[in-house]
Amino acid sequence: MEELKRPTKRRGFYVKMRLLNKNGRQQDKNLCFKYYKWVLWFSLTLYFFSSYFINHKPIPLSKTRFTNSKSNHLSRALIESVNKTFLQHPTSNNRGSLRDLKIYVYALPSKYNTDWLSNQRCSNHLFAAEVAIHKALLNSDVRTFDPYEADFFFVPVYVSCNFSTVNGFPAIGHARSLISSAIKLVSSEYPFWNRSRGSDHVFVASHDYGACFHAMEERAVADGIPDFLKKSILLQTFGVKYKHPCQEVENVVIPPYIPPESVQRTLGKFPVTGRRDIWVFFRGKMEVHPKNISGRFYSKKVRTDIWRRYNGDRRFYLQRHRFAGYQSEIVRSVFCLCPLGWAPWSPRLVESVALGCVPVIIADGIRLPFSKAVNWPEISLTVAEKDVSKLGMILEHVAATNLTSIQKNLWDPSVRRALLLHDQDQEGDATWHVLRALSEKLDRSHSRSRVPLQSHVDT
Structure with a gap:
């Protein structure tokens, strides 16, 4: 019998299949690698974007409301954690x-x-x-x-x-x-x-x-x-x-x-850094009535002394009668006198600061508002009641020395904001x-x- 011969291997086919199998497995590996690389890239991107927004756009505390006291503490702890970066860099008006x-x-x-x-x-x-x-x-x-x-x-x-x-x-x-x-x-x-x-x-x-x-x-x-x-x-x-x-x-x-709207209207017409052609300004009562003409009761005679001594002085713009547009006079003035009236304080103090006129405070022992926020010695002058007679000389000295520095501090918008009360409290305003x-x-x-x-x- 003719010996049956084992069929010879089809080496081309065999090599081809080995290559196909090998390439197939390689493609599977490449696909898996690409998949995991994509997932890793997406995860890292999501992480960095999340970190950025958490650190740069903290959840506003003012818009968070809670009704349950237990959830209040938990939620507040979460918010403080999220805003940690923000709270670590507080400003004076944080x-x-x-x-x-x-x-x-x-x-x-x-x-x-x-x-x-x-x-x-x-x-x-x-x-x-x-x-x-x-x-x-x-x-x-x-x-x-x-x-x-x-x-x-x-x-x-x-x-x-x-x-x-x-x-x-x-x-x-x-x-x-x-x-x-x-x-x-x-x-x-x-x-x-x-x-x-x-x-x-x-x-x-x-x-x-x-x-x-x-x-x-x-x-x-x-x-x-x-x-x-x-x-x-x-x-x-x-x-x-x-x-x-x-x-x-x-x-x-x-x-x-002082109504903030009136201040805004005035500054809209007269910028705080504009021309100031009035050197010293005051408008208001000098005496209460004829029976008190000496002024020894009202303002402890301070206003009467100012009137009698400086009414004829061309450097001083002193007016005793009401004028609805008097804020336009303040914003044109360099110095604004703020003498005591019945009490030590006066609305002129706020109006002067708000309109950029250096307040000259003449009220012994007055305690000024928000001294931790408003650096009064850097934005105003204080003159003792007994020194009213030296007022002209004192203001001339200031004008020749550090007036520019005082005005620079005074014209900082945050100073004006700190003394104005708004119907809606604003960060850094008087209500705040x-x-x-x-x-x-x-x-x-x-x-x-x-x-x-x-x-x-x-x-």
């Missing part, structure tokens, strides 16, 4: 410093506040801080609708609104009874006043002698601070560096109210500084401390 402050605003019947706004002057005159602060708190991020988590309680009573006559004499004899009535109401309907004896309750006293609620110092001192307010916090325009019965209460010195001052008094918060507190004066 809103983060207010992130834990909570204020409850009592919803009082309208007879205590908004009814008086039918008179337009009530929200625009120099005492209108009580209105502006109330409006700002209603719109503020620090407002809480849960009184049990509040650090402070704001009692919105307007005592000067509609009670200041056009001639400028405030009639506020009703203030004590109106505030007392509001306190009786909140203490009967809520437990918060009684539990802290009012130490975490905040009121506004934007009058000549603040918490004493009278325009004349002798009467203000004689009446004193009402007993029902002695443990509370007063936001008041009155403040002095020496011991005075009308500031012997926990207080924050605030600026008198009020809130920051309150945040420094959290030891008075019942929700943070259960220990009975005693009043002390803010310095």
